[in-house]
Amino acid sequence: MRKGELTRQAILDEAVRMARYSGLSGLTIGSLAAAADMSKSGVYAHFKSKEALQLACMERNSEQFIDEVIRPALAKPRGVTRLQAIVEYWMRWYSHPGGCLFLAAAAEFDDMTGPLHDQMVADQRGLLDSIARVASTAVSEGEFTGDTDLFQVAQEVLGILLSYNWMSRILTYPDAAERAWAAFNRLVDSHRI
């Protein structure tokens, strides 16, 4: 009853950690069991199927993202300050060992049907909405012009984040962060009142 939920969370944390490296498809119950010092069936019993395990991983990952990116950003003052904060925390999120599970899931499930694909799309939509929502506070605070296209801002910020991830994680360019901030500042200035 309580012990079960505890080990389930422990398994899930380990699963998310492993999935960041190998992806959710590359994650196998056998290796997960070994990492969690349990038997294969012991792990399996907590999730009635592999798909359920993968979905649980995505859910856990989203929780961690909220904890590490969304909530800290919301603690900052509304407006450009908060927009800058979410980008900063987001860039830190990308530097997790193994990378970003959202990105891995998107690459794995984009051409697929079923619950995994649907959950992935919902997650991605949530990420984009988060940016747009924070950007909207810059409008309501009078920092951005009233006719600002929030999803234009969201798409461009996402682009800055994605290319930063590419440059720093894959190509290991040391100037990636600096250039990302240059792009961000130019974007913000173009919408300033």
Added chain:
Amino acid sequence: MRKGELTRQAILDEAVRMARYSGLSGLTIGSLAAAADMSKSGVYAHFKSKEALQLACMERNSEQFIDEVIRPALAKPRGVTRLQAIVEYWMRWYSHPGGCLFLAAAAEFDDMTGPLHDQMVADQRGLLDSIARVASTAVSEGEFTGDTDLFQVAQEVLGILLSYNWMSRILTYPDAAERAWAAFNRLVDSHRI
């Protein structure tokens, strides 16, 4: 001698097509053989290992990218026109059934060691250099200021492309292309002399 190379290419084309959907790790020799109407060992004989098959897929994919994106762009006049062209062809490249194999490979091999990872990094570096090289023609043609940071441009163009891919392919936002061009125009204007 000649027949062998022919079927090898046919297998490879089919393999790349499949890998766009499932990734290079998800690609299995069994399903590839079925799609190519051959026996498993018949396919396997052309590539002495699965890793060699995957590497050959990456090579074939790069050739196709050159044919469909790089070469057509180089046929355009140097400068902003060519930069705009490479973005346009690149966006079309992303709309291939199954998506972009460069992106899939990057997600699969980023945290890995070995030839597959190395080839992927080399490919990605090549993609970025392509953008920077085209951007440099805008400088030499006198359209961009002389102090333009070419890799700043490259990183931002890559961001526009990546976020376009995300928005259109995963989230199926219809305005993704329009917004990508808006971002592109703003970027170009900021570097115009």
Added chain:
DNA sequence: GCAAAACTAGCACGATCGTGCTGAAAAATC
């Protein structure tokens, strides 16, 4: 046309995958 080379189907191997049953150990409830 013939000999040599290249190509590919058949088959089998060890390994690993997800899944599921069964029973013992542990924990929770009273």
Added chain:
DNA sequence: GATTTTTCAGCACGATCGTGCTAGTTTTGC
């Protein structure tokens, strides 16, 4: 402390994976 429920290891299953050998067919070079 007894009992009921939960938790988990052992084990086995069918399927599929990559790999490789062996023979026979097809294609090539002369």
